[in-house]
Amino acid sequence: MPDLIHDTASAAHFSDEKLCKTSLHESAHMFCDIYGLRPGQAQKVHAHAGSDKIYHVLTGTAEVILGDQTHSLTPGHTAIAPAGVDHGVRNASAEPSTLLVVMAPHPAFDG
Amino acid sequence: MPDLIHDTASAAHFSDEKLCKTSLHESAHMFCDIYGLRPGQAQKVHAHAGSDKIYHVLTGTAEVILGDQTHSLTPGHTAIAPAGVDHGVRNASAEPSTLLVVMAPHPAFDG
Numbered sequence: 001m002p003d004l005i006h007d008t009a010s011a012a013h014f015s016d017e018k019l020c021k022t023s024l025h026e027s028a029h030m031f032c033d034i035y036g037l038r039p040g041q042a043q044k045v046h047a048h049a050g051s052d053k054i055y056h057v058l059t060g061t062a063e064v065i066l067g068d069q070t071h072s073l074t075p076g077h078t079a080i081a082p083a084g085v086d087h088g089v090r091n092a093s094a095e096p097s098t099l100l101v102v103m104a105p106h107p108a109f110d111g
Numbered sequence: 112m113p114d115l116i117h118d119t120a121s122a123a124h125f126s127d128e129k130l131c132k133t134s135l136h137e138s139a140h141m142f143c144d145i146y147g148l149r150p151g152q153a154q155k156v157h158a159h160a161g162s163d164k165i166y167h168v169l170t171g172t173a174e175v176i177l178g179d180q181t182h183s184l185t186p187g188h189t190a191i192a193p194a195g196v197d198h199g200v201r202n203a204s205a206e207p208s209t210l211l212v213v214m215a216p217h218p219a220f221d222g
Contacts, residue, residue: 004191005175005182008167025191029163030141030215032191052140056119056167056211058187064116071116076169078211080115080136080143100167100189104141104215 008058012036012098019043019089021101028111030104035089037062037097042090053081053103055089060097063090119169123147123209130154130200132212139222141215146200148173148208153201164192164214166200171208174201 006024013020014036025032035043037060045065055064056078064071064079065088072092073079081087091097117135124131125147136143146154148171156176166175167189175182175190176199183203184190192198202208 004177004193004196005184006189006191007187008189009187024189025163025165025193027163027193029161029194030165030213032165032189032213050140052136052138054136054141054143054213066115073116076118076120078117078119078135078143080117082115082136082138083140085115100211102141102143102165102213102215104213 008034008098008100014038014096026106026109028106028109030102031106033101035099035101037091039091039094043088045086045088047084047086048107050083051103051105051107052083053087053101055079056100058098058100060091060095061093062097062099063092119145119209119211125149125207137217137220139217139220141213142217144212146210146212148202150202150205154199156197156199158195158197159218161194162214162216162218163194164198164212166190167211169209169211171202171206172204173208173210174203176200
């Protein structure tokens with residue numbers, strides 16, 4: 001399949017060191033990544049003043065933090081982090097988890 | 112679950128008339144919709160000069176058109192339509208299909 005079509009089931013990657021981001025697409029408008037999280041891995045809670053982020057769970061279980069709430073999400077669940085809202089994700093389960101992550105606009109596009 | 116968390120399996124809607132869009136989020140930065148397509152329904156091929164769009168298949172089978180190519184996609188497949196690239200989607204199968212669709216920036220946000 002061409003570069004514009006991706007099978008997220010095979011595109012995800014993992015690292016023993018930390019959460020692994022695989023880029024599917026990026027431009028000044030947005031990035032679209034797959035996050036692969038082994039058990040215990042996390043993205044620290046942070047916020048972006050000028051960009052919205054979407055987390056969509058593909059496989060496994062992911063705890064998504066939004067503001068002061070933590071949500072345990074499973075495949076098919078989508079979490080929205082509007083600009084300025086604290087957000088993060090962690091895998092507190094015993095199995096790997098993967099998420100489709102879109103952020104717009106791209107906070108640091110160097111095209 | 113709060114408005115920032117959505118279960119796409121239950122959030123999708125359908126219409127007998129045409130493709131049905133359910134908004135999960137919108138701002139000037141992006142929109143995030145679920146598209147529900149009954150058999151035979153379609154979004155006509157079009158392009159946006161200044162926005163990128165992502166189609167992610169949630170359920171069923173969807174034919175995504177990108178440029179002059181048509182791709183038959185199933186759950187977990189993601190298609191990228193960068194700004195300026197002709198794109199559309201149709202359900203040529205006998206079962207309903209649903210997609211998560213993100214576009215950035217929002218082409219017509221009226222906040």
